[in-house]
Amino acid sequence: MTPERTEKLLSVLKRRQPDLSLIADQVNKPRNLSALIRNCDAVGIHSVHSVVPKEGYRTYRGTAKGSDFYVKNRQHESVESAIETVKSQGMKVVAAHFTDQAIDYREFNYTQPCALLMGAEKQGVSDVAAEMADQHIIIPMMGMVSSLNVSTAAGIILVEAQRQRMLAGLYEQQHLSDEEISRTLFEWGNRDLAKFCREKGLAYPPLDDIGDVIDAPGWHQRVQAGQADKYDWSGIAV
Structure with missing residues (x-):
């Protein structure tokens, strides 16, 4: 070089930021998974965890594919395995999931070690993943639609995580x-x-x-x- x-x-x-990660729980569209990883690279995430869909992944070659190489991707057979892995590394799991306990995504403290959990495109966050998560968050919606594309939602949340970490000076330190x-x-x-x-x-x-x-x-x-x-x-x- x-x-x-x-x-x-x-x-x-x-x-x-090795103490910031993302868990993709059976996100079955390769285009969406690739876009998620692109988002992660943009905010300085070093590694992600993906739960392999039951039907596996289809081959996808697209404009986001280049970013995949720069973010490590550990694949898991179950969401329990992915969550247990990040928790063993000291991270809290924050799930994008609409429940009575969910808070506005901007109210969560992303400067602490944490992993963002995004559910599958149609099913969303599974019951077991929701139970294992430390916090549920939502993006307030002002229109007729009730949800966003998984990669779009993740991008919005991760930019907030980046904003908080920049203010805390975490990008100025080698981790x-x-x-x-x-x-x-x-x-x-x-x-x-x-x-x-x-x-x-x-x-x-x-x-x-x-x-x-x-x-x-x-x-x-x-x-x-x-x-x-x-x-x-x-x-x-x-």
Whole structure:
């Protein structure tokens, strides 16, 4: 990568907010899932959690697809798994869900570690997810329609989260570890090599602080000789 490109990626990573995330619960339209991830990238979210629809995902290639690469996506078989994962990381779960307990989305404190839960397009937030959520929020509606497209609603809420975090100065601090930044720079700058490592069950090669491979020829020789370090990538968001 050019020095200018490296500096651009570094500036993005230093603004990432690892304690802000999104859970997409069986959002079955690939276009909507891609748009959700685009929204997440725009507000500095580093990783999201998606619950795979029962019918799976259809292939989609669209204008939002490029953003998908820059946000890690960990897939789950159930919404319980996704919620338990973010809660184990100290995040509160705030569900966009119309109930008597729901508050205006602007009243929630997004500067605390939290994950926004968005339900499927038709069914919305499931009963089990609603029960597990720490807070329900709504976007006040002034017209005839009672709801917004899932990616539009998420975008509105996430911009409020961004506003609060900007006022709190959270984008002025580096939250990712130097190791995570180096690893992510490697993934962003070496897509094919990173994919090769994951497919072959290999650990990434030794990296410097800007994600460049240390002694690339030596590492390639170890790979060819079957001596490169192994790594279990199952369950790792990429």
